[in-house]
Amino acid sequence: MSLITPTRHKGSQKGGARRAENNRIYAHPLPLVFSAPEPHSKFGHVLGLFGPNTRLENPHCEGIFDPATRSVWVTNEKDSMILWRRGFFGKGNLSRSEPSWLARQINARKAAGKYMTSEEIREKRRAERKQFKMDRAAAIAKAAAEAEAAFAEGREAGPAFIPSGATWKPQPSSELSLPSEPPEDQSMDVAEELEPLEDVEHLQLTLQEAFFLIWNLDCLTVLDPHTHEPMSLREIWQTFQDVHCITPGLPVYAHRFDNPFLVNYAAYHYYRSLGWVVKGGIKFCVDLLLYKRGPVFHHAEFAIVVIPVYEDPADKESSPFNLPNADTFSWSWLSTINRVNAQVQKTLILTYVTIPAQSRVSADLLSSPACLAHYSVRDVVLRRFIPARMRD
Known part of the structure; x- marks a missing residue:
């Protein structure tokens, strides 16, 4: 395994007035918080050398396993806010990342009758662009008809005015009227009639994120979706593997080191243990994205493609799982992925997860997370060669 040390800071930092506030809100990198009222010395807090009064604050969060989405809700x-603000675990099912659906709905209510929301502004701009195209087409048709008439009459056509994006202005009929502010007494009546908002959003954890919180930090309890009783670590370990089986319980799926959950968790655990914030990378055609501190501070600097490698090729032939990237991929595919991520200033990393051979490692180890010690992870940084820029 190798420790990735970034040599350049390509991710643009999200600065501004909120930087200090974000540093305060997202001060803790993990849900577990160590508090020490009286450190041994003035350097105790910096070095982590706390006195006997040091306390470990464990939030003991709770979620429920959802087999349909292969996630924990x-x-x-x-x-939800603890897990998001202390390590950026999961995402809101109705949001892009942070679970902010309720806050957006409250802001939309406050905006009603006073100013336009972002959705209303977007629709207004779409209507203006549509009207501009119609006016431009009408002006071109009118100019062409005028030129034909002038040619038929043997005279010179007058100058034609074709609107452009810089000169065109929307007509009052094409503009979306701004919502008028109702009288004070009427607005109070409307506020009283509005029903209180119910937060219907939940934080959705991937199986890798959930197991990291359960096994390594012991700060998450997962409930069974049928009995709503807490699941034991052994039940969670087996259940998270069974979701990738078409028919759980068949012998063909038993005692397999190439279970997709195990392969993906090995890569996730590897980067999380090195201090990276790991998020899904489907938006950029990769498996994972690595953040230094989190999405609110910097853009992701590295894009990860997980490539499973069988220590024993015979295990691949007998495998019931169709692992992504297990087969040799073409150079055109690799160049495409590399260029996509180079355009958004991310360094592509190929992460090879070596699956232990069943002939070498006892299948009994699969009954517990101890089997993860037999997986190895190595990463290869891939950079796009640009001849015009790299001649020196």
Whole structure:
């Protein structure tokens, strides 16, 4: 395994007035918080050398396993904010990342009758662009008809005015009227009639994120979707593997080191243990994205493609799983992925997860997370060669 040390800071930092506030809100990198009222010395807090009064604050969050989406749902708002703000675990199912659906709905209510929301501004701009195209087409048709008439009459056609994006202005009929502010007494009546908003959003954890919180930090309890009783670590370990089986319980799926959950978790655990914030990378055609501190501070600097490698090729032939990237991929595919991520200033990393051979490692180890010690992870940084820029 190798430790990735970035040599350049390509991700643009999200600065501005909110930087100090973000540093305060997202001060803790993990849900577990160590508090020490009286450190041994003035350097104790910096070095982590706390006195006997040091306390470990464990939030003990709770979620429920959802087999349909292969994820764990955290429905409690307080637990959701803790997991998001302390390590950026999961994402809101109704949001792009942070679970902010309720806050957006409240802001939309406050905006009603006073100013346009972002959705209303977007629709207004779309209507203006549509009207501009119609006016431009009408002006071109009118100029062409005028030129034909002038040619038939043997005279010189007058100058034609074709609107452009810089000169065209929307007509009052094409503009979306701004919402008028209702009288004070009427607005109070409307506010009283509005029903209180119910937060229907939940934080959705991937199986890798959930197991990292359960096994390594012991700060998440997962409930069974049928009995709503807490699941034991052994039940979670087996259940997270069974979701990738078409028919759980068949012998063909048993005692397999190439279970997709195990392969993906090995890569996730590897980068999380090195201090990176790991998020999904489907938006950029990769498996994972690595952030230094989190999405609110910097853009992701590295894009990860997980490539499973069989220590024993015979295990691949007998495998019931169709692991992505297990087969040799073409150079055109690799060049495409590399260029996509180079355009958004991300360095592509090929992460090879070596699956232990079943002939070498006892299948009994699969009954517990101890088997993860037999996986190895190595990464290769891939950079796009640009002849015009790299001649020196």
